[in-house]
Structures are given as structure tokens and as C-alpha cells.
Amino acid sequence: MSFSAEWLALREPYDRRARNAAVMDAAATPLRDKPSLRIVDLACGTGSNLRALSPRIKARQSWRMVDNDLSLLARVPRAIAPHVTVTTVPIDLNHDLEAALDGAVDLITTSALLDLVSEEWLERLAVEVGARRLSIYAALSYDGRIELTPVDAADADVIAAVNAHQRTDKGFGPALGPAAAHAAVARFEALDYSVVRGEADWLFGPADRQIQIEILSGWAAAARDVGGVALADAVGWLTRRRDLVTAGRSTIRVGHVDLFARPTGTR
Ligand SMILES: C[S@@+](CC[C@H](N)C(=O)[O-])C[C@H]1O[C@@H](n2cnc3c(N)ncnc32)[C@H](O)[C@@H]1O
DSSP states (O other): OOOOHHHHHHHHHHHHHHSOHHHHHHHHGGGTTOSEEEEEEETOTTTHHHHHHGGGOOSEEEEEEEESOHHHHTTSOSOSOTTEEEEEEEOOHHHHHHHHHOSOOSEEEEESOGGGSBHHHHHHHHHHHHHTTOEEEEEEEEEEEEEEESOOTTHHHHHHHHHHHHTSOSSSSSBOGGGHHHHHHHHHHHTTEEEEEEEOOEEEOTTOHHHHHHHHHHHHHHHHHHTSSOHHHHHHHHHHHHHHHHTTOOEEEEEEEEEEEEEOSOO
16 A cells, blocks of 8 residues: 655644644653664654654764655654754555564654554564563554544445545455554453554644545545445545535544553563
């Protein structure tokens, strides 16, 4: 599945606002006293995690940015601050997750990835991260909650179809979709990790027209793809919702969860 740089740029300010501050602090605090750090960002896109997290850490940082999309990797900033070194590494994480984690690493980060992966891949991630006793900050996993106002009679059908579409294969096998955050917390707790989690919802107000239109169009297409909603119903729903957006009367909340998992004990 590919993601456009334009879409990632559109969502990044909302992601930034949504990120759970307590979870970010939990991720950044243990790193404060280290003189230097090595961070691996899995499925980095154009570097949203790098931009969000690196200013919160004073230490010298070296970020290894991993993605399989060369055009996104090309947009990752190399010179973000004097104490931050950035390298990009093209890797297909479905095939070569282990290569992404090789070498000395202090923290794994990822954002908007876990809902795309399968249960099997999440298990693999947990095994590899757990075997190396690494900490992981995983931001912005979709959790299935969508609230639209004002309410439309077809919302429930479209949302159910969107959540069914979330579970289809995004390149890692059948995706966890809305179950991802809960599954990740359970996986890391089973490894005796201490897990801090918190809501990181997207909130789009009446003025956030462009992102609302993008998201609603994507949902209508997803609902059609997965088959739960008839074409005429999807078109009617999208037309009504777009009219509300244009009139400045639409708000949308999309539930996400951030988590930070850290090894404890002596396993
Ligand atoms: C929703 S985007 C999130 C990007 C970035 N983390 C952010 O928050 O803006 C998902 C990312 O996963 C990457 N991706 C998808 N499948 C991948 C794979 N098999 N290997 C590596 N990266 C992959 C995409 O290229 C994309 O950058």
C-alpha cells in the first residue's frame, strides 16, 4: 500500500496535535540523561516522528529512518538540528524487519503503522524488540472510534464498512486495523514490559475542510471496496457529508492510541 507525501503532509499537523503528551514524555524522559542516542523509526514516511520527538530530547541523536517508499525517504530532512544525525534506509519491513533493528539501538519509534500490520507481524515485532530488550514508542494507531457530527442515517453503515476495510491486507497480511493498539499493549505486557498508553484522537473542527474532505472521500471509497455499502448509498452519504463540510457544520473525531513500552525486570 502506498501513501502520498501530500497526504502525509496534510495529516502531520493533526497528528502532532493528537499525539498524547504523557506518552511522548514517557518515551523521552528515560533518554534525557544519555549523552547520545540511536533511534530507529519504522515506516518513517517523510519523518513525522523525527520532527515530533527529536526537539524533546537534548542528547545527541542519530536517527535511522526506515521505509520501503523511496520517494518518501527522499523527503526526510537530513539537517533538522546540529545535534541530530539522520540516515535513511530503504527496507521492506514485511520481509526484513530484523535488518531494520540490527546494531546498537536505544529506542524504536513508529507512527501510524501498527493498524496496517497483521497479528503475525506484530508478534514478530514484539519478539524482535523483546529479544533485544528495546523500548518502543508507537504513536497514532487507529482504534476503531469514529464520531461524526451532525449525525447522518448512513454513518453507522459506512463506519462499519471502513472498519472492515481496515482489516484488509495492507502488505503485511490481514491487518489488525482497529484492534492494533489493544493487541500491541497486550503483546508487550506479556513480555513484562511496562506500557504507558493514551488516547491520541484526531479532532477536525468545522474549519478543517481539506482534511475532512480527503478523509470522507477515502472512507466512501473504502466502504465501496469492501462491499458493505451500495454505490448509490455511498455517493449519497459522501455528498451530504461534503455539503456539511462546505457549510462549516461538520466535525469529526477519529480515535487513535499512542503507546510507549519499556522493558522491566530481568527476563
Ligand atoms: C500511514 S504512513 C505513516 C508514515 C509516518 N510514520 C507518519 O506518521 O507520517 C505508513 C508508512 O508505512 C510505510 N510502509 C508501508 N508498508 C511498508 C513496508 N512493507 N515496509 C516499509 N515501510 C512500509 C509507508 O511507505 C508509509 O510511509
